[in-house]
Amino acid sequence: MTKIHPIDVILHKRDGLELRDEEIQAFIRAIVEWTPRQQLVTDAQIASLLMAIFLQGLNRRELATLTSAMRFSGETFDAAPLKTFTIDKHSTGGVGDKTSLLVAPILAAAGLAHPNEEGIPGICVPMISGRSLGHTGGTLDKLETIPGFNSQLDLKQLAETLRICGAALIGQTPRIVPADRILYALRDHTGTVESPFLITASIMSKKLAESLNALVLDVKVGCGAFMPTYEKSRQLAELMVSTGEAAGTRTVALLTSMEEPLGRFSGNWVEVWECVDIMQGKRHPMSADLIELSLALAGWMLHLAGQASSPQQGAQLADQILNSGDAYQAWLKIIAAQGGDISVFEDPAAHHKPAARRTLNATQAGYLSSMDCRLAGWAVQRLGAGRAKPGDAVSAHAGIESHVKLGSRIEEGQPLFTLFSEDPLKLDQPEQMLRDTLRITPQPPSIPPIVREVVSATPTGNLLTPEIP
Structure with missing residues (x-):
């Protein structure tokens, strides 16, 4: 059997070529068979293939082969x-x-x-x-x-x-x-x-x-x-x-x-x-x-x-x-x-024990018209509920409480969100992220189903x- 080198797989996909089933299967095997004594593929090579796939995509056959190779990379459940x-x-x-x-x-x-x-x-x-x-x-x-x-x-x-x-x-x-x-x-x-x-x-x-x-x-x-x-x-x-x-x-x-x-x-x-x-x-x-x-x-x-x-x-x-x-x-x-x-x-409320909390209030009256939900998610992550890198611990009690929804009628000074964190120093940036993303308008928005x-x-x-x- 011809030996398949990880760098060849990366170059093929980087250059827009279709990967053969054997290439995909060999790369996935190399990922899971890695040991400290035998490094078949490096994190840098895995990251390179991920980026090549991100940029070049996969056809249906390549996708089916990749999914199958990952599915059977370890144990499977028999129901x-x-x-x-x-x-x-x-x-x-x-x-x-x-x-x-x-x-x-x-x-x-x-x-x-x-x-x-x-x-x-x-x-x-x-x-x-x-x-x-x-x-x-x-x-x-x-x-x-x-x-x-x-x-x-x-x-x-x-x-x-x-x-x-x-x-x-x-x-x-x-x-x-x-x-x-x-x-x-x-x-x-x-x-x-x-x-x-x-x-x-x-x-x-x-x-x-x-x-x-x-x-x-x-x-x-x-x-x-x-x-x-x-x-x-x-x-x-x-x-x-x-x-x-x-x-x-x-x-x-x-x-x-x-x-x-x-x-x-x-x-x-x-x-x-x-x-x-x-x-x-x-x-x-x-x-x-x-x-x-x-x-x-x-x-x-x-x-x-x-x-x-x-x-x-x-x-x-x-x-x-x-x-x-x-x-x-x-x-x-x-x-x-x-x-x-x-x-x-x-x-369950008694089990919620954040070290710090802060409420974000409305600076004007109107209707909550829109927000950047992705930015809200990053605010939750910055409060400590998500990870900055693999292996990071996450906070059990960090997060936000929503007091309004899109389309809600809002009065000036009304609470919009409450932020929770186990580190008081983590409140400022998420608060500003949330404040920057909220849009309050005189007329209510159209809300999709x-x-x-x-x-x-x-x-x-x-x-x-x-x-x-």
Whole structure:
């Protein structure tokens, strides 16, 4: 076999050539087989290939090969012994985006209510999540603010948690999709986060490694999304849907609005607190958009899992599960099974202990017309809730609380945001970032719907993109 050198792979893609399957597979193998004694590929070479892909893109064959190579770079989960319907959701990343913390227990509760003949939940959600990336938060960072919570389950523990709870919320261990774990961290610091090809390979390699029957994707659009335009977001949705369908997983993508932070809080523990409040029946007005989107995602999942005749009926069922308290009981079961201390949910507000806080007030009356949601995300990161480089610790209690939403009527002096940090010296820059991005006008703005469009495949495999009325 001809030896494939990493530099040749980099040069081929840099010069716009198509990479052969063998080149892609060899490069991914070199990433995961690296040892201190045998450095097959350097971080600089990985970063160079990431940038070459960012600039030159990939064709469908290259993308499928890269996704597959990453998927099988380590262990994969086999859900067949559970004899259940496995389904998951994934977001491309947003500010205050915590829908996984609501969707997973909703689906788990639905599955627990309808077990199969062996007593295993009829729906299982093996959710592999990530950490903060760029201006967006990470589901694992939020979950790990729960004392004792273990996100690093091995595959045997994952199967057992699904058998008991119907859902598990885990991260990428060194043995599950290890190639993506390495690439994910480097993308954050090489200016290549926004590549639709790298995003597709990252997300779909993790999801396909879960042995899914179906997948619902939340693809963000707007100023807070990774993709710079609506057209780029749709391209990403189509790439992921076609990649999932080609691998035999029924895949649907919702293009959803990311023009402002989602929900009431953006941060780590504060987002857990918000979701616990919702599951306990405390629906704060600032959480209305979060609830609407969570129900839409859960509705599609319940529909694909055969629990509802339509996504709309699925959303109604999801709302019933949320209102009944069943989702909260499923949440407690999942967290306890993964070692978390569920006593903190008795009073989640008391567990929020930032060292410093500051409120940003309106300097004029009018309507909140627009904001740069990406800049708001960077403000949350600068407060300590995100990472400046791979391996950085994140603050459990840093973040922001939104007191208004786009279109809100505002009076002079009214609180707009409250900032939290564990370091008082970190408040000034984020406050100025938020202040600079807010636009208050005499007239109210036009607000787009939370779900803008759905991308799915026809029975023949062709993509459909019908607009949501």
